Amino acid sequence: MITNYKQIRELNIFAGVLVIQSLPFIAAVVVALIEGSRFNDFAYWRRVEAKVAETLPLPAADVPAQLPADNRVEAAQ
Numbered sequence: 001m002i003t004n005y006k007q008i009r010e011l012n013i014f015a016g017v018l019v020i021q022s023l024p025f026i027a028a029v030v031v032a033l034i035e036g037s038r039f040n041d042f043a044y045w046r047r048v049e050a051k052v053a054e055t056l057p058l059p060a061a062d063v064p065a066q067l068p069a070d071n072r073v074e075a076a077q
Contacts, residue, residue, distance in 0.1 A: 038044045
């Protein structure tokens with residue numbers, strides 16, 4: 001087991017720095033895994049979009065209301 005029995009502060013700081021420095025390498029592995037998965041496939045996202053569009057309610061058809069005769073604008077002659 002890895003422990004710092006004497007509680008030397010510099011060892012804890014050094015361990016924290018190593019973790020921070022390893023983040024770009026861990027991120028590179030994560031990006032490589034995502035690139036090889038279906039989440040990077042354009043067709044997958046199109047299927048998801050189609051499924052979401054099916055579940056959403058359709059908007060109500062907007063029927064323009066007829067204006068009364070006195071409020072209509074007529075073209076100038």
